[in-house]
Amino acid sequence: MATHAAHAEHAHAPQAFIWKYVFSKDHKVIGIQYYVTAMLMALVAGLLAMLIRVQLAWPEKDYTWLGKIFPMGYDVGGGFGVMRPEFYAMLFTMHGTIMVFFVLSTAPVSGFGNLLIPLQVGARDMAFPFLNGLSYWTFLPGCLVILASFFVESGAAAGGWTSYPPLSALKGAVPGSGTGQTMWIIGMVFFIASFTMGGLNFVTTILNLRTKGLSMFRLPLTMWAMFLVAILGLLAFPALVAACIMLVFDRHYGTSFFIPAQIALNNVPLLTQAGTPLHQGGSPLLWQHLFWFLGHPEVYILMLPALGFTSDILSTFSRRPIFGYKSMVLAMCGIGFLSFIVWGHHMFVSGMSPYLGMAFAVGTILIAVPSAVKVFNWLATLYRSRIRFTTPMLWAMGVISLFISGGLSGVWLAQAGPDIHLHDTMFVAAHFHLIMAGAALFGVFGATAYWFPKMFGRLMSEPLGKVHFWFTFITYYGTFFPMHYIGIAGHMRRIYDPYQYEFLKPLQPINELITMSALILGASQIIFFVNFFWSAFKGKKAGENPWEANGLEWTTQSPPPHGNWPGEIPEVHRWPYEYSNPDAPRDHVMQHEPAGAAAGH
Amino acid sequence: MTARTLEQSPVHHQGADVPPAGPGAGDGGSGGGGGILADPARLGLWLFLGTITMLFIGFTSAYIARRASAGWGGELTPPPLLWVNTLLLLASSVTVEGARRRLRRWQPGVAAWLGATGALGLLFVAGQVAVWRSLVARGVLLAASAHNSFFYLLTGLHVVHLLGALVWFLVVLAKARRLRYTPGQDGLGLFATFWHFLGGLWVYLFLLLFVF
Numbered sequence: 001m002a003t004h005a006a007h008a009e010h011a012h013a014p015q016a017f018i019w020k021y022v023f024s025k026d027h028k029v030i031g032i033q034y035y036v037t038a039m040l041m042a043l044v045a046g047l048l049a050m051l052i053r054v055q056l057a058w059p060e061k062d063y064t065w066l067g068k069i070f071p072m073g074y075d076v077g078g079g080f081g082v083m084r085p086e087f088y089a090m091l092f093t094m095h096g097t098i099m100v101f102f103v104l105s106t107a108p109v110s111g112f113g114n115l116l117i118p119l120q121v122g123a124r125d126m127a128f129p130f131l132n133g134l135s136y137w138t139f140l141p142g143c144l145v146i147l148a149s150f151f152v153e154s155g156a157a158a159g160g161w162t163s164y165p166p167l168s169a170l171k172g173a174v175p176g177s178g179t180g181q182t183m184w185i186i187g188m189v190f191f192i193a194s195f196t197m198g199g200l201n202f203v204t205t206i207l208n209l210r211t212k213g214l215s216m217f218r219l220p221l222t223m224w225a226m227f228l229v230a231i232l233g234l235l236a237f238p239a240l241v242a243a244c245i246m247l248v249f250d251r252h253y254g255t256s257f258f259i260p261a262q263i264a265l266n267n268v269p270l271l272t273q274a275g276t277p278l279h280q281g282g283s284p285l286l287w288q289h290l291f292w293f294l295g296h297p298e299v300y301i302l303m304l305p306a307l308g309f310t311s312d313i314l315s316t317f318s319r320r321p322i323f324g325y326k327s328m329v330l331a332m333c334g335i336g337f338l339s340f341i342v343w344g345h346h347m348f349v350s351g352m353s354p355y356l357g358m359a360f361a362v363g364t365i366l367i368a369v370p371s372a373v374k375v376f377n378w379l380a381t382l383y384r385s386r387i388r389f390t391t392p393m394l395w396a397m398g399v400i401s402l403f404i405s406g407g408l409s410g411v412w413l414a415q416a417g418p419d420i421h422l423h424d425t426m427f428v429a430a431h432f433h434l435i436m437a438g439a440a441l442f443g444v445f446g447a448t449a450y451w452f453p454k455m456f457g458r459l460m461s462e463p464l465g466k467v468h469f470w471f472t473f474i475t476y477y478g479t480f481f482p483m484h485y486i487g488i489a490g491h492m493r494r495i496y497d498p499y500q501y502e503f504l505k506p507l508q509p510i511n512e513l514i515t516m517s518a519l520i521l522g523a524s525q526i527i528f529f530v531n532f533f534w535s536a537f538k539g540k541k542a543g544e545n546p547w548e549a550n551g552l553e554w555t556t557q558s559p560p561p562h563g564n565w566p567g568e569i570p571e572v573h574r575w576p577y578e579y580s581n582p583d584a585p586r587d588h589v590m591q592h593e594p595a596g597a598a599a600g601h
Numbered sequence: 602m603t604a605r606t607l608e609q610s611p612v613h614h615q616g617a618d619v620p621p622a623g624p625g626a627g628d629g630g631s632g633g634g635g636g637i638l639a640d641p642a643r644l645g646l647w648l649f650l651g652t653i654t655m656l657f658i659g660f661t662s663a664y665i666a667r668r669a670s671a672g673w674g675g676e677l678t679p680p681p682l683l684w685v686n687t688l689l690l691l692a693s694s695v696t697v698e699g700a701r702r703r704l705r706r707w708q709p710g711v712a713a714w715l716g717a718t719g720a721l722g723l724l725f726v727a728g729q730v731a732v733w734r735s736l737v738a739r740g741v742l743l744a745a746s747a748h749n750s751f752f753y754l755l756t757g758l759h760v761v762h763l764l765g766a767l768v769w770f771l772v773v774l775a776k777a778r779r780l781r782y783t784p785g786q787d788g789l790g791l792f793a794t795f796w797h798f799l800g801g802l803w804v805y806l807f808l809l810l811f812v813f
Binding site for chain 1: 638639640641644645648649651652653655656657658659660662663666667670671672673743744746747750754758
């Protein structure tokens with residue numbers, strides 16, 4: 001029976017290269033496509049960050065050489081190259097947009113979600129394979145539109161990754177507000193459409209296609225994270241779609257959703273021929289509410305997969321059951337729920353009622369409770385365990401470190417009082433780079449090393465992986481930890497030359513330190529790319545279960561064949577965290593092993 | 602497009618002899634029945650309706666917030682044709698239900714009732730276009746007031762969704778005419794759900810724009 005099923009599957013597997021690897025409906029191929037695309041986007045966004053840092057450390061230097069590479073970004077007249085301020089605005093806008101949506105939402109969720117969900121729930125593929133393929137081919141045009149926007153006449157969008165009106169609503173506000181902003185909106189709509197298709201697939205697959213015996217509370221925590229992330233995406237992104245549609249109407253059809261009456265462009269009030277205001281009663285704050293109704297769940301869309309990966313990796317390499325499994329699930333559900341009712345903490349300076357601000361602050365501080373539960377459980381899992389210090393384990397512990405240090409500054413920012421001082425300073429940039437960007441990025445690196453066998457059938461190089469980890473870990477803190485201090489000292493975000501202010505001049509040495517750290521951080525990523533491509537072709541063959549882990553994905557070949565299991569799909573008899581059970585013959589019992597295995601028969 | 606793919610059953614991907622993974626087998630007795638957890642297409646559709654609902658909740662919150670400030674207008678009243686269109690759309694919900702019941706009860710006339718549904722849907726779209734044209738001719742312009750803007754925006758988006766449903770309708774009609782649906786089963790259930798949802802959404806938008 002099993003062989004018959006296997007034959008049937010192989011008969012279904014497409015043979016032509018284009019259907020097998022390009023327009024594939026196989027979740028593993030789609031996952032790898034998403035992952036590789038996201039990592040290439042990360043290269044672009046990382047390069048933008050390097051330009052930002054160089055400018056902040058030494059804005060007075062001669063950048064004629066950079067002007068030769070980026071002619072649109074530098075004024076090189078008179079033999080002395082300086083960065084154009086509008087180019088700087090474009091850099092941080094596109095760095096944020098690409099990193100948040102096209103890298104850190106895509107690599108962990110669409111990349112590893114697609115790769116892992118059917119493997120970990122025991123399904124042959126996602127619930128809607130065609131929709132899944134379509135979602136990648138909707139995502140890719142979004143990437144291309146975003147990348148192409150750098151090359152339009154007035155440059156890419158420059159209103160910040162949050163695209164606040166009026167910068168985003170008036171086509172003439174800044175150079176990037178023209179075609180660049182239009183392309184930003186188009187790119188986002190592609191992205192959201194693809195993410196929605198993925199989300200439908202994720203929830204349906206996890207709820208409907210679990211194999212026999214796999215109850216919800218036997219799922220790996222990565223699956224719980226993917227499940228919640230998909231729900232967050234399905235419920236939160238429509239708010240941004242609504243906002244983007246209204247923005248398009250404001251930009252192109254003269255409506256007044258976000259544009260108020262009292263507005264001037266280049267010091268000229270916007271009036272009709274009769275002398276009345278062109279726009280009436282629009283509210284830029286409306287955009288902010290809609291944007292952050294998406295924006296805050298969005299940061300947990302980035303974070304939750306990393307928290308799931310960390311739990312799974314931690315348990316495997318400390319050879320311990322994850323401590324407090326159900327509390328971990330509840331904590332993630334709690335974080336997911338709270339993320340919908342705290343968006344106002346991004347807007348404390350917008351003049352909201354103090355009572356409303358208080359409600360948002362309390363809700364935000366409440367997030368510390370489930371977060372602390374998670375950290376406590378991780379530490380309890382590690383406590384007195386015999387840790388195997390592999391590369392994925394190092395990244396997982398890096399996630400814990402960043403989650404703690406980034407979370408602590410979050411408690412400051414959650415309160416309206418301190419936030420009014422720290423709003424739009426480098427302190428905020430430091431906070432979210434540690435907790436949201438850093439933890440998500442470290443999670444992706446950890447997951448890459450951990451599940452690499454299921455992508456390419458090989459292991460990544462451990463020495464290269466460790467060198468990459470330590471360089472990244474130290475320089476990541478070197479880059480973002482000092483930012484807290486300059487933020488408290490009043491160094492604002494999104495300023496292309498901070499030293500035009502006398503009181504910021506003493507901060508230049510710290511900025512130089514940050515920039516040197518950031519340049520090393522950027523350069524160390526070359527190690528990762530070398531490791532990735534070298535290992536994909538030449539790495540050590542992995543075998544089915546190189547880490548002696550318990551999940552269903554380790555019961556099949558590496559990489560798994562089309563249809564995931566050559567024979568029947570395994571049945572599940574336990575949770576995936578059965579490590580160091582004293583009654584078992586080995587130090588781990590896999591999910592599909594029947595009850596006798598644990599009892600030592 | 603989305604609607605079309607939702608219709609495809611993923612079960613054949615489970616392989617020839619492998620039984621489809623149970624709805625959380627081992628969940629403690631909840632699975633096994635014919636609930637939504639046994640039918641990925643139905644769950645997928647309901648999730649999709651959830652996102653569309655969130656989209657219009659987003660617009661509703663913007664509508665309520667925007668109504669409080671200047672330039673709202675608000676003198677726009679529903680043109681009489683809008684009432685006719687509303688009746689057309691509600692009637693199409695009745696006809697799609699008629700087709701669905703005939704299929705389930707093994708009675709003839711499924712394709713005819715379906716055809717009536719599509720015709721009524723098309724008439725609704727044409728009616729909406731006529732409403733827009735007559736309003737523009739009367740000088741009720743998109744950018745003149747925020748109420749006008751919301752009227753054109755929300756009715757337009759609803760029509761876009763309805764056009765999507767009409768694409769799905771063409772697929773359903775072709776399948777019905779080629780007798781691809783098994784009599785006695787609820788093969789039209791998913792399409793009918795989506796169609797009713799759009800009818801309900803229209804009634805909601807009508808109330809939001811002109812009553813509340």
